[in-house]
Amino acid sequence: MVNQHNNEGSMVKHRHRHEGPQKHVVAFIFSIVLTAIAFATVAAGGVNTAFTVILLIAMAILQVLVQLGYWMHLKDKGHMIPIIFMAGGFFVAGLCIIAALYWMWW
Incomplete structure (x- = not known):
């Protein structure tokens, strides 16, 4: 990311580096x-x-990490809020699965 300032310092432009297709x-x-x-x-x-x-x-876990990291661009800077919400969703889903298994086998 490149920051450019004009003479007055009031305008900041942000440019993102283009990754190219190699990583994809x-x-x-x-x-x-x-x-x-x-x-x-x-x-x-x-x-x-x-x-x-x-x-x-x-393999499924690795596949999810690759999909989220590269195709959904969660590896990039500034994506912490979606990561936090997805982690919370995985946590709640895990608790639901554990509760369902506990309920079935108790």
């Missing part, structure tokens, strides 16, 4: 690789069920 291409390839790993694990068929579930959850 890398994020897209990483997303494809994560999807391929998850698909191959399920398609193999002979893999332990517990391992498959854990691997799928891990």
Whole structure:
């Protein structure tokens, strides 16, 4: 980000650096690789069920982080409020899931 001041100092212009497509291409390839790993694990068929579930959850979490970071631009500066609200939403959703599981098995 570049700040430019005129002679009076009253006007400030903000310019954002253009990232270019390189980071988006890398994020897209990483997303494809994560999807391929998850698909191959399920398609193999002979893999332990517990391992498959854990691997799928891990791939899903990584996929969400890539999507939020690169496609939704949450890695950029100035996106703390959306991150806080999403973290709060994940916290509430986690509490609801824990409460539902507790309610079903108690």
